[in-house]
Amino acid sequence: MAFTILAVGAVALFIVWNTFIIVQTREEVILERFGKYHATLTAGFHFVTPFVDRVAYRQEIREQVLDVPHQKCITKDNIEVDVDGIIYLKVMDAEKASYGINDYRLAAVNLAQTTMRSEIGKITLDDTFSERDAMNDAIVAELDKASNPWGVKVMRYEIKDIQPSQDIVLTMEQQMEAEREKRAEIVASSGERDARINTSEGDRHASILRSEGTRQKRINEAKGEAKEMELIAAASARGIERVAQAISQPGGSLAVKMRLTEQFIDRLGSVIDGANISVLPVEAANMKSFFEGASKVTDGVKGHK
Known part of the structure; x- marks a missing residue:
């Protein structure tokens, strides 16, 4: 008798437990009735019919961050690079995310890798470092277009790291060192050229000043001699005038x-x-x-x- 009461109590508790459901704020619940989609339950307390309704899926509606693993990609100039990234996506329609695809997370990561390989193959190694924003936008556009039937919105994509092989890194370092040396030589030659120009300009100005000084000296001497001759002539004229007056x-x-x-x-x-x-x-x-x-x-x- 006690066992029967205990069994009935357990069944009643099971029925009561399955009569209601609590949905968290961060999720949405897909409810099926007799194996068919019935409703999407949002955050709160909900009653369900035991043995008829069941929770089929619980979808995370917060923005999710998925890591895209490292993969080998070939650039347009046939250089192998190791690339990884991060996807930021959000479930916009819980029903589509549940029934539109088996695993939207796995599908988004695989599609991101495929798109990233395609975008890397369109540009050279030098451009991979300067065109990150353009590649991110292209990958987001491609992922967003593919994930729309899944009820998922790709918010953004970020390339974390682009790592060439060690041989390429060594070659790039040598190239940068040569470029720095070339720039240093250019700067040094420009400095020498400017110094020579400044020196020649200084010599030219000094020559001009010396010639101006010599010319002014000659002018002053000529003026002095002319003044002296003028004074002598004036004195002679006055002497002659006085002699003429005396003779008269x-x-x-x-x-x-x-x-x-x-x-x-x-x-x-x-x-x-x-x-x-x-x-x-x-x-x-x-x-x-x-x-x-x-x-x-x-x-x-x-x-x-």
Whole structure:
């Protein structure tokens, strides 16, 4: 009797337990009735019919992160690289995610790998490092188009790492080292060229300044000489003007003649003293007597004054 009561109690508890269901906020539940889709249960407390309804699937409705394993890909220039990535997706329709495909997670990862191999094969090794964003967008577009019938939305895709083989890495390092050396040589040659240009410019400016200084010096000297000549000419003109004024005075003409006679006599005497002549011709004697008389007249005129 006790066993019967216990069995009835267990059956009743089982029935009561299967009469309601609690759905978490982070999920949606697919309910089937007699093996056929009946309803999609959202977060909350729900009653079901025991032995008639059953929970077929529980779908995660939060955004999910799936890791895409490493795989070998061949670039457009036939270089092998090891690539991996991450997919961010979200279930938008629990019914399609349950009945549209067996395992949308596995399908999304495999499709991501296939698309990634295809995109890597379209570009060269150098472009794989600079075209990551373009490749990510292309993979997202392809995955989103394929996953739409599954009720899944691919939010984004990120390539985590692109790793060439060790031989390629060594070659790239040597290439970068050669590029750095070339740039250093270019910078050094540019510096030398600029230095030579600056030196030649400095020499040119110095030559110009020296020539300008020489020219200005000559100009100043010429101006000085011209000024000196102008002053001398002005002084001579003033002297001549004063002489002319003196000559124009009464007795001035006679004084000039007497002065010229004195200078002539003095000069003639110097010439005679320096010559080897002891006897003068009659004309020279007469001339000398004439000048001596003129000299006396001049002295008389001076005394009269």
